[in-house]
Amino acid sequence: MKKQILVDMDGVLADFYTQFLKKESEQSGTLIELSTLSGKPESEAFPNFNSIIRSEGFFRTAPLIEGSVEGLNYLNDKYKVLIVSSATEFPNSLKEKLDWLAEFFPFISWKQVVLCGNKDCVRGDIMIDDHPKNLDFFEGDKIIFSQPHNIFIKNDDYIRVNNWNQITDIL
Amino acid sequence: MKKQILVDMDGVLADFYTQFLKKESEQSGTLIELSTLSGKPESEAFPNFNSIIRSEGFFRTAPLIEGSVEGLNYLNDKYKVLIVSSATEFPNSLKEKLDWLAEFFPFISWKQVVLCGNKDCVRGDIMIDDHPKNLDFFEGDKIIFSQPHNIFIKNDDYIRVNNWNQITDIL
Numbered sequence: 001m002k003k004q005i006l007v008d009m010d011g012v013l014a015d016f017y018t019q020f021l022k023k024e025s026e027q028s029g030t031l032i033e034l035s036t037l038s039g040k041p042e043s044e045a046f047p048n049f050n051s052i053i054r055s056e057g058f059f060r061t062a063p064l065i066e067g068s069v070e071g072l073n074y075l076n077d078k079y080k081v082l083i084v085s086s087a088t089e090f091p092n093s094l095k096e097k098l099d100w101l102a103e104f105f106p107f108i109s110w111k112q113v114v115l116c117g118n119k120d121c122v123r124g125d126i127m128i129d130d131h132p133k134n135l136d137f138f139e140g141d142k143i144i145f146s147q148p149h150n151i152f153i154k155n156d157d158y159i160r161v162n163n164w165n166q167i168t169d170i171l
Numbered sequence: 172m173k174k175q176i177l178v179d180m181d182g183v184l185a186d187f188y189t190q191f192l193k194k195e196s197e198q199s200g201t202l203i204e205l206s207t208l209s210g211k212p213e214s215e216a217f218p219n220f221n222s223i224i225r226s227e228g229f230f231r232t233a234p235l236i237e238g239s240v241e242g243l244n245y246l247n248d249k250y251k252v253l254i255v256s257s258a259t260e261f262p263n264s265l266k267e268k269l270d271w272l273a274e275f276f277p278f279i280s281w282k283q284v285v286l287c288g289n290k291d292c293v294r295g296d297i298m299i300d301d302h303p304k305n306l307d308f309f310e311g312d313k314i315i316f317s318q319p320h321n322i323f324i325k326n327d328d329y330i331r332v333n334n335w336n337q338i339t340d341i342l
Contacts, residue, residue, distance in 0.1 A: 004292065082292055087286075088269060088281040088282070088284045088285075088286065089281050089282075091265075091266045091269045091270065091281075092266065094262075094265035094266055094269070094286065095262045095263065095265055095266060098259060098262045098265070099262065109288065110259040110260050110262075110288045111259070111260075111288035111289050112288060113259045113287065113288055114259075114285060114286075114287040114288075114292060114293075115258075115259065115265065115285075115286045115287070116284065116285040116286070116287075117280065117281045117282035117283060117284055117285075118282050121175065121253055121285065121293050121294050121295065122285075122292050122293060122294070123292050123293070123294050124292065
């Protein structure tokens with residue numbers, strides 16, 4: 001039987017930081033250097049976090065993380081993939097996330113998507129996520145996808161990957 | 172530690188049949204008698220199932236099942252409640268479902284909501300659902316909420332309840 005692998009969206013499939021830097025610049029004219037954000041929580045990294053994340057189109061127009069389409073396609077053949085995204089805090093994001101997945105990952109069915117508040121109720125064998133708050137409640141193998149907010153976190157429970165090539169190398 | 176209880180929306184909190192009978196009558200003029208639907212799958216019970224379920228407002232304006240607000244409030248004090256709804260097949264339903272919950276069940280937080288394709292990945296101790304396809308993949312106690320489509324199903328694995336009073340009596 002195929003192992004079940006839970007794959008996060010924001011920060012793993014969708015390039016959350018690039019989208020935030022672009023929207024922050026459009027909304028407030030502030031140009032933020034990505035290199036200054038290491039170790040900062042996302043909600044502190046962007047001055048207009050709360051309004052930008054709720055703005056129409058934010059999730060629908062997010063750019064892809066490099067290699068995510070090919071990487072997820074590979075995983076989808078080998079594992080039982082579930083896309084698990086924290087989304088119910090932002091009701092407008094729900095349809096945008098599904099439409100975005102349908103556009104860029106047409107091989108992922110609606111049956112493979114879980115939009116939730118907390119991820120601790122979702123069962124699986126492997127989780128790929130950029131947030132320790134999700135990984136820490138997971139009982140299987142924990143793969144942390146490097147993003148500026150998590151870059152200084154050291155935890156022997158996690159396997160750290162910096163890109164999709166590293167994911168397909170180990171899985 | 173509180174037990175985790177998974178509560179379905181359509182057919183347990185929302186009166187799916189009453190809403191369908193109303194919409195079928197509005198859309199096609201067909202008056203269907205509820206008593207003629209026993210044992211029929213929902214998709215066969217209503218001639219315009221596919222268009223009605225996708226129509227704007229269908230989930231947002233669904234009536235409540237009697238006793239569901241008081242009953243869920245009771246469960247929410249005693250258990251860790253998660254609302255788990257099959258929803259990703261119908262992208263327009265997602266926000267409607269959250270808005271509907273926020274209106275009628277304001278004591279339920281967005282953190283307690285799971286909108287998914289299949290429910291077999293969601294962990295819990297007790298599940299209340301009207302669909303065997305969901306209950307059969309659940310590892311905990313299975314409570315089937317009577318609805319016309321499931322009324323003839325006999326399965327010793329299920330505890331059958333006909334209304335919310337029976338739920339609060341046994342839980």
